[in-house]
Amino acid sequence: MRFLAKGGRVILLLALILPLKAGHGVAQDDPGIPSSILNTMVQQSLDHNQAGPTAQQLTTTLANSGLGSVGVLNVGQVAGIWNNQAVLLSMPLGIAGTNNPVQMVLNYQGDVKNNTLNLIPGSNYQASISGSCRSFTGLAGVNQVVGNLNNSLTSTSLTLGTAPDPGLATALVKILSGGFEASLTNAQLSAIATNVANTGTFNSPPNLPVANVKIDPSSFQNSIGVANVCQTAGNLNTALSSLNINVKTVP
Numbered sequence: 001m002r003f004l005a006k007g008g009r010v011i012l013l014l015a016l017i018l019p020l021k022a023g024h025g026v027a028q029d030d031p032g033i034p035s036s037i038l039n040t041m042v043q044q045s046l047d048h049n050q051a052g053p054t055a056q057q058l059t060t061t062l063a064n065s066g067l068g069s070v071g072v073l074n075v076g077q078v079a080g081i082w083n084n085q086a087v088l089l090s091m092p093l094g095i096a097g098t099n100n101p102v103q104m105v106l107n108y109q110g111d112v113k114n115n116t117l118n119l120i121p122g123s124n125y126q127a128s129i130s131g132s133c134r135s136f137t138g139l140a141g142v143n144q145v146v147g148n149l150n151n152s153l154t155s156t157s158l159t160l161g162t163a164p165d166p167g168l169a170t171a172l173v174k175i176l177s178g179g180f181e182a183s184l185t186n187a188q189l190s191a192i193a194t195n196v197a198n199t200g201t202f203n204s205p206p207n208l209p210v211a212n213v214k215i216d217p218s219s220f221q222n223s224i225g226v227a228n229v230c231q232t233a234g235n236l237n238t239a240l241s242s243l244n245i246n247v248k249t250v251p
Contacts, residue, residue: 038092039105044084044151051081051148052118059126060144066133073140081148089141090157108191110151110238117148117200123209125233130216133223140227151238156228159246193238202235
C-alpha cells in the first residue's frame with residue numbers, strides 16, 4: 001500500500017503472515033519456534049519542503065472518547081504543516097492448535113532533511129488526551145502530532161499462538177477477560193532516523209514555540225487491555241512507539 005501526502009511520503013509495505021513449516025525434529029509447541037512471521041516495513045520521508053514564516057496556535061485533543069467501548073480503537077490526530085503519520089494495529093493469529101508466538105519484525109526508516117521552516121514569535125503547540133478510554137476493553141493505538149515537518153509512527157500488535165474462537169471481537173474479549181497468559185514478544189526492531197540539513201528560524205529565541213503533551217489522569221481508568229500512545233509536539237521530529245505482546249492459552 002502507498003499513502004501519498006503533499007510534501008511528504010509514507011510508504012507501508014505489509015507482508016503476509018506466513019506459517020513456518022514444522023520438522024527437523026522440533027516440536028510444534030516449542031516456545032522458541034514461531035508459528036508465523038509478520039514483517040512490516042514503514043518509510044516516512046520529508047525532503048525539500050518549506051513552511052512559514054508563521055506563528056501558529058495548534059491543538060489536538062482526544063476528549064471523552066471510547067468510554068466503555070469493547071474492541072479495537074485506532075486514532076490518528078495531526079495539526080500543522082508537512083507532517084507524516086501512521087498508526088498500525090495488528091492481531092495476527094498463529095497456527096491453530098499450537099501456542100507458539102507470531103514473530104514480529106518491524107523495519108522503520110524516517111528521514112527529515114533539506115527542509116526550511118521559519119517561525120515567528122507566538123507559536124503554541126498542545127497535544128492532549130482527557131477523560132478518554134475509561135472502562136475500555138480492547139486494543140488501543142493513539143498517535144497525536146502537533147507542529148511541522150514531523151514523522152510519527154505508533155505500531156501495536158497483540159499476537160496469538162492460536163485462535164481461540166473464530167471472530168476477531170470474540171477472540172479479543174476472551175483474551176482480555178482472563179484464561180490467557182501474556183508476555184512481551186521478542187520482536188525484531190530496526191529503526192533508522194536521519195535529521196540533516198534543515199534550516200530556518202525554528203530553533204532560536206524568541207522563535208521557539210511553546211510545546212506541551214499531556215494525558216489526563218482520568219484517561220484509561222478501569223480499562224483492560226493494551227494501549228499504545230505516542231504524542232509529539234514541536235518541529236522536525238521523528239517519533240516511533242512500538243509495542244508487541246504475545247498471548248497464549250493457559251492449559
